[in-house]
Amino acid sequence: xxxxxxAPAPRVLAVASHVVSGYVGNKIAVFALQSLxxxxxxxxxxxxxxxxxxxxxxxxxxxxxxxxxxxNGLRQSYLDDFDMMLxxxxxxxxxxxxxxxxxxxxxxxxxxxxxxxxxxxxPVMGDNGKIYVAEDVVPAYKGLIEYADLILPNQFEAExxxxxxxxxxxxxxxxxxxxxxxYRIPHVIITSVNFSPPGQPSSHLSVIGSxxxxxxxxxxxxxxxxxxxxxxxxxxxxxxxxxxxxxxxAVQAVPGLISQPSWLSDDSASAAELPLARAAEKVLASMxxxxxxxxxxxxxxxxxxxxxxxxQDRASGKGEQQIKSKASELQLVQNLECLRSPGVEFKAQQI
Amino acid sequence: xxxxxxAPAPRVLAVASHVVSGYVGNKIAVFALQSLxxxxxxxxxxxxxxxxxxxxxxxxxxxxxxxxxxxNGLRQSYLDDFDMMLxxxxxxxxxxxxxxxxxxxxxxxxxxxxxxxxxxxxPVMGDNGKIYVAEDVVPAYKGLIEYADLILPNQFEAExxxxxxxxxxxxxxxxxxxxxxxYRIPHVIITSVNFSPPGQPSSHLSVIGSxxxxxxxxxxxxxxxxxxxxxxxxxxxxxxxxxxxxxxxAVQAVPGLISQPSWLSDDSASAAELPLARAAEKVLASMxxxxxxxxxxxxxxxxxxxxxxxxQDRASGKGEQQIKSKASELQLVQNLECLRSPGVEFKAQQI
Numbered sequence: 051x052x053x054x055x056x057a058p059a060p061r062v063l064a065v066a067s068h069v070v071s072g073y074v075g076n077k078i079a080v081f082a083l084q085s086l087x088x089x090x091x092x093x094x095x096x097x098x099x100x101x102x103x104x105x106x107x108x109x110x111x112x113x114x115x116x117x118x119x120x121x122n123g124l125r126q127s128y129l130d131d132f133d134m135m136l137x138x139x140x141x142x143x144x145x146x147x148x149x150x151x152x153x154x155x156x157x158x159x160x161x162x163x164x165x166x167x168x169x170x171x172x173p174v175m176g177d178n179g180k181i182y183v184a185e186d187v188v189p190a191y192k193g194l195i196e197y198a199d200l201i202l203p204n205q206f207e208a209e210x211x212x213x214x215x216x217x218x219x220x221x222x223x224x225x226x227x228x229x230x231x232x233y234r235i236p237h238v239i240i241t242s243v244n245f246s247p248p249g250q251p252s253s254h255l256s257v258i259g260s261x262x263x264x265x266x267x268x269x270x271x272x273x274x275x276x277x278x279x280x281x282x283x284x285x286x287x288x289x290x291x292x293x294x295x296x297x298x299x300a301v302q303a304v305p306g307l308i309s310q311p312s313w314l315s316d317d318s319a320s321a322a323e324l325p326l327a328r329a330a331e332k333v334l335a336s337m338x339x340x341x342x343x344x345x346x347x348x349x350x351x352x353x354x355x356x357x358x359x360x361x362q363d364r365a366s367g368k369g370e371q372q373i374k375s376k377a378s379e380l381q382l383v384q385n386l387e388c389l390r391s392p393g394v395e396f397k398a399q400q401i
Numbered sequence: 402x403x404x405x406x407x408a409p410a411p412r413v414l415a416v417a418s419h420v421v422s423g424y425v426g427n428k429i430a431v432f433a434l435q436s437l438x439x440x441x442x443x444x445x446x447x448x449x450x451x452x453x454x455x456x457x458x459x460x461x462x463x464x465x466x467x468x469x470x471x472x473n474g475l476r477q478s479y480l481d482d483f484d485m486m487l488x489x490x491x492x493x494x495x496x497x498x499x500x501x502x503x504x505x506x507x508x509x510x511x512x513x514x515x516x517x518x519x520x521x522x523x524p525v526m527g528d529n530g531k532i533y534v535a536e537d538v539v540p541a542y543k544g545l546i547e548y549a550d551l552i553l554p555n556q557f558e559a560e561x562x563x564x565x566x567x568x569x570x571x572x573x574x575x576x577x578x579x580x581x582x583x584y585r586i587p588h589v590i591i592t593s594v595n596f597s598p599p600g601q602p603s604s605h606l607s608v609i610g611s612x613x614x615x616x617x618x619x620x621x622x623x624x625x626x627x628x629x630x631x632x633x634x635x636x637x638x639x640x641x642x643x644x645x646x647x648x649x650x651a652v653q654a655v656p657g658l659i660s661q662p663s664w665l666s667d668d669s670a671s672a673a674e675l676p677l678a679r680a681a682e683k684v685l686a687s688m689x690x691x692x693x694x695x696x697x698x699x700x701x702x703x704x705x706x707x708x709x710x711x712x713q714d715r716a717s718g719k720g721e722q723q724i725k726s727k728a729s730e731l732q733l734v735q736n737l738e739c740l741r742s743p744g745v746e747f748k749a750q751q752i
Contacts, residue, residue, distance in 0.1 A: 058705070070445075070474075080431070085436070087735060089734055099475050106477060128710070128723055376479060383410055386436070
């Protein structure tokens with residue numbers, strides 16, 4: 051028996067929000083990572099009835115002290131043996147610092163074994179030119195980027211962190227090089243890059259990623275994929291969870307890389323060959339399939355939900371925002387195979 | 402496209418505890434139900450670092466008011482369209498009443514459509530002759546059983562609810578008939594039945610179930626399966642989650658049954674033909690496979706965890722309880738296929 055025992059499941063600490071109904075934050079991350087065989091410790095930073103896109107919700111946030119206490123509870127029972135950590139939405143600057151302290155401690159306790167611990171940080175601060183967290187969260191994140199291994203800012207968050215306004219491919223490249231320079235952050239992916247004027251939808255979107263060389267030079271790749279003309283919540287969280295799982299897989303495919311500091315590829319690797327590029331390709335394939343299936347199922351959800359409304363609500367148009375939000379909840383559990391074995395392919399290209 | 406849209410995923414409200422690391426309560430229920438294609442709304446009644454079998458933990462309980470608030474949040478955004486509800490550990494009598502009120506409301510709002518809503522209630526109160534909740538939790542549960550469709554007491558909880566001391570098959574049958582009589586509860590499964598003297602392990606265990614007839618008569622079946630000589634936490638929670646999923650599947654296989662009140666089979670159905678028996682067979686098959694694989698992997702987990710201890714802790718034997726608890730955490734994510742398509746078979750027999 052012992053001879054055929056499979057390798058233990060890699061352990062990930064996922065720190066993000068929890069919603070009772072629907073799919074954002076840890077409600078996505080836990081299932082996505084579990085479905086790919088990861089043993090997930092889920093530290094929930096809030097418990098809300100539903101995501102805030104519904105414009106109404108109930109529930110409570112977890113304090114910075116509670117986050118620290120929960121982690122101390124893990125440590126005292128030898129449950130802090132994490133291979134990776136993924137952090138998403140964290141409510142408030144104090145809580146951001148508390149989560150940062152967890153990551154720093156995990157980093158410190160693994161310093162004798164490079165590559166043993168890898169932190170994927172999604173610096174959730176805002177989108178489309180607007181900060182939607184408290185102002186003091188921005189400097190709190192800026193103080194943590196240097197401890198992360200991979201960051202996943204959207205275009206606006208990349209501007210906030212780099213200080214570079216992104217308007218075209220050139221300024222985007224400048225921003226990523228600035229992130230490598232300023233924070234010595236090894237890996238960066240900028241999700242949902244779009245240079246179209248506001249309000250003008252584009253038929254394709256790109257993600258741009260880079261893993262730096264030993265001298266800190268960006269190695270930039272780009273993956274372009276068809277956009278789906280529909281607004282979904284939680285796509286950033288889904289990207290983060292899947293890239294966490296797929297990054298480790300891609301790194302394990304390269305002999306010896308998993309024991310290199312921050313899993314940084316040899317300088318001889320070109321941008322399009324990077325494990326980060328391999329991972330992002332697979333993630334976007336899964337996402338494209340899940341989003342397509344979610345969009346196709348939307349009319350049915352809208353119809354079934356409207357049928358439950360009182361006549362008064364239906365006549366007044368009350369509840370339309372909530373019905374739309376419900377219909378655009380990502381259909382993850384219905385599409386497990388898209389997470390595990392996506393069929394489509396989008397290829398990374400060196401910039 | 403619309404023509405090929407698959408049936409919507411059934412929606413389950415799962416109310417139970419959440420642990421950051423490991424597998425009990427909702428940490429099992431959410432993944433088990435999701436992996437079988439259910440859209441799970443997870444209302445967490447506590448957030449603890451780990452389960453209490455470790456004898457040390459951190460975290461907080463959710464109040465009765467917070468449980469009610471979270472549910473009201475769901476309702477106001479049309480997210481209360483549940484096909485099923487599964488309730489597990491609930492901290493305190495007030496919170497038990499709050500969860501009961503949710504179930505009653507869901508029952509009431511579906512009264513025009515029999516079979517539209519089904520509540521699986523695990524009355525978590527104690528085990529092996531001991532109550533491990535506050536004393537006032539017992540009457541709180543007693544007041545709710547009549548609203549449930551299926552209850553899953555262990556042997557001791559069945560004694561508490563029925564008032565019948567269970568010592569052999571005959572008294573067990575009396576207890577189940579008493580549950581049908583007293584509470585008009587349609588379906589009962591008593592998990593982990595064991596008539597061996599205490600301390601004397603038995604090589605086989607049984608579950609006993611019954612779905613009553615239209616006149617309230619028990620239809621009893623028994624499924625026997627090999628026991629695994631090892632103590633696991635969360636097996637009751639795993640049973641509850643899987644039986645919730647498999648019960649609906651088994652009911653759907655019988656034409657028209659899903660629109661019968663409480664999914665009660667026609668009086669012509671014999672005990673061994675009941676959908677409840679079909680469901681329990683599949684659940685025990687999955688559980689036997691997952692528990693076997695968990696046991697086989699335990700020495701590896703123990704070895705890896707001990708290797709991380711300080712020399713001082715190792716010499717003093719400190720941490721052995723925690724290491725044992727960690728090693729016996731159910732290996733669910735590593736064994737997704739055992740949940741989805743178990744291979745072994747245990748057959749229900751009419752008593």
